[in-house]
Amino acid sequence: MIEVNSISFCYHKDWVLQDVSFQIEKGEFIGVIGPNGSGKTTLLKILYRLLSPQKGEILFDLIPLKRMSRRDIAKRIAVVAQETHLLFPFSAMEIVLMGRSPYLGHWMFEDEKDLEIAKKAMEWTEVLPFSERAIDELSGGERKRVFIARALAQEPEVILLDEPTANLDIHHQIDFLDLILTLNREKGMTIVMASHDMNIASEFCDRLVLLQKGKIYKIGDPKEVITKENIERVYGCEVWVDQNPFSGMPRINLLKKSLLKREVR
Amino acid sequence: MKIITLKKVILISTLLSLLLCFIILLSITVGSVRVSFPRSIQILFQSILNLEGGGTETERAIILSIRFPRAILAGLVGAGLSVSGAILQALLRNPLADPYILGVSSGAAVGAIIAILMGLSTLSFGLPLASFVGALLTVMMVFYFGRQNGKIHPNTLLLAGVIIGSFLSALIMFFISVSQKEELHTIIFWLMGDFSFSNDQAILVIFPYILFGILLLYLHARQLNLILSGEENAVQLGVDVERLRLISYLSASLITAASVSVCGLIGFVGLIIPHSVRLIFGPDHRLLIPSSALVGASFLIASDMFARTLLAPIELPVGVITAAFGGPFFIYLLRTRKVIKTL
Numbered sequence: 001m002i003e004v005n006s007i008s009f010c011y012h013k014d015w016v017l018q019d020v021s022f023q024i025e026k027g028e029f030i031g032v033i034g035p036n037g038s039g040k041t042t043l044l045k046i047l048y049r050l051l052s053p054q055k056g057e058i059l060f061d062l063i064p065l066k067r068m069s070r071r072d073i074a075k076r077i078a079v080v081a082q083e084t085h086l087l088f089p090f091s092a093m094e095i096v097l098m099g100r101s102p103y104l105g106h107w108m109f110e111d112e113k114d115l116e117i118a119k120k121a122m123e124w125t126e127v128l129p130f131s132e133r134a135i136d137e138l139s140g141g142e143r144k145r146v147f148i149a150r151a152l153a154q155e156p157e158v159i160l161l162d163e164p165t166a167n168l169d170i171h172h173q174i175d176f177l178d179l180i181l182t183l184n185r186e187k188g189m190t191i192v193m194a195s196h197d198m199n200i201a202s203e204f205c206d207r208l209v210l211l212q213k214g215k216i217y218k219i220g221d222p223k224e225v226i227t228k229e230n231i232e233r234v235y236g237c238e239v240w241v242d243q244n245p246f247s248g249m250p251r252i253n254l255l256k257k258s259l260l261k262r263e264v265r
Numbered sequence: 266m267k268i269i270t271l272k273k274v275i276l277i278s279t280l281l282s283l284l285l286c287f288i289i290l291l292s293i294t295v296g297s298v299r300v301s302f303p304r305s306i307q308i309l310f311q312s313i314l315n316l317e318g319g320g321t322e323t324e325r326a327i328i329l330s331i332r333f334p335r336a337i338l339a340g341l342v343g344a345g346l347s348v349s350g351a352i353l354q355a356l357l358r359n360p361l362a363d364p365y366i367l368g369v370s371s372g373a374a375v376g377a378i379i380a381i382l383m384g385l386s387t388l389s390f391g392l393p394l395a396s397f398v399g400a401l402l403t404v405m406m407v408f409y410f411g412r413q414n415g416k417i418h419p420n421t422l423l424l425a426g427v428i429i430g431s432f433l434s435a436l437i438m439f440f441i442s443v444s445q446k447e448e449l450h451t452i453i454f455w456l457m458g459d460f461s462f463s464n465d466q467a468i469l470v471i472f473p474y475i476l477f478g479i480l481l482l483y484l485h486a487r488q489l490n491l492i493l494s495g496e497e498n499a500v501q502l503g504v505d506v507e508r509l510r511l512i513s514y515l516s517a518s519l520i521t522a523a524s525v526s527v528c529g530l531i532g533f534v535g536l537i538i539p540h541s542v543r544l545i546f547g548p549d550h551r552l553l554i555p556s557s558a559l560v561g562a563s564f565l566i567a568s569d570m571f572a573r574t575l576l577a578p579i580e581l582p583v584g585v586i587t588a589a590f591g592g593p594f595f596i597y598l599l600r601t602r603k604v605i606k607t608l
Contacts, residue, residue: 050500074503093268098491102503108487108551109271
């Protein structure tokens, strides 16, 4: 569905991404992991052409992304960013309706159909009861779900998530990720998620892309990617990798240095 | 539902248009020569419908060729400055932004002062033309210096505007310090904003700029809402941010240039009208643009009315009135309405 063909990107002089190639299949749930500054967010931004790579290209269903109009991209790719700062306290419903924007163009007002789609999206993410509340009155978890609803209102084929669980407590993390997983499994939505939390990525994603300093270090299913060697090499710290006893997926355990030393001896 | 619908926009715009009409009618009746309210309405409508009679020759002349055109001009300028201010506040994400923040005013002032000093202000188009050219040159300069890698960054643009503005202010001060007493009076009045410079043709000249500018901005009202939620956000929702920025900055600058060229620097309207309207109707540009235009027009016509009559026969610069009445009213709104957080 999406082909990333050896893209390289630099902000000023330093390459943030170098010769990155991979493919995203329809209906996949892909996780992008890596240390701070490894290029996760940049990669996502390139995927919806907020940034354009200096080298290489991205094909969306064989069409080069750079030839698509902004509106066409927004009809197919929705983005849920880390934290969205709004200058004005728009209501939750207004925010979700903004998701209809790519379909409206210059036409100024949403019609019944748009309202229906927005309501359905809000029902789905369980934020319909707050539809008239101002976005800054909602909790972090509720706000995230409003933005997911906005993404759904775009009726996209792909949803890009940037650190979706960053400032949520574990309850909201799991609620949120289950919602995304349902979207992926039941609606066949393709998901690309950049995440710091490798355990979450390991549990939820079909495939992982492990970035190191702008290059792909390893790509594959979680069991291939999250190994003690890979993680220690990329992150430069010692970890203990075992299996989650329930799911059988790899699990990273962080240990204090003193404990690690005892283990080694 | 709190959602802005076409119906709501039409309803509010109609109500505000009625207010505007009432203020226009009121403004043509008051003045140093008093013409009664029904009489002036009669004169106006008869002339619109091309009917004969109604009122004396003098009354007709006062209403049709002095007060009515002046009210229309004040309305156009008020609408233009308010919309331009609203747009710049949103684009620059700065609540202190007003139509003059990008230096348009100083450029226009330099143009106008040069025209006054060279004696061009006696020609019917000398003053407006010179200030319009000054404003446009400044806008071009600000855009040239305010771009980075061919892209417009709000903060860079703002800084370029402020700095070019202060440079031009130095020029203005220089010109003022070398000018003669009679010229000084004209210059000061121009700097404070004054409709007595204008004439009928001025309306015809600025009308298309202001109307077209506001319409063009209104066409992008929904996209402007999206840009309020951040540039990245707007891109995610399919807005071509670069193009939108360019169109909006240029329209706002053109509107401002056209406005100041006919009546000088009328302060405050472009700052407080958008804020007041936002406090009352909310931040959505689909409603904000038309209501700012209508409220701004009404406000400036009313201010001009006071400027003409308060100390009659002396005419005050309208800028004095806008600041004196607008300030306290805005403070009142700020204290009584739920304050909108950032803008």
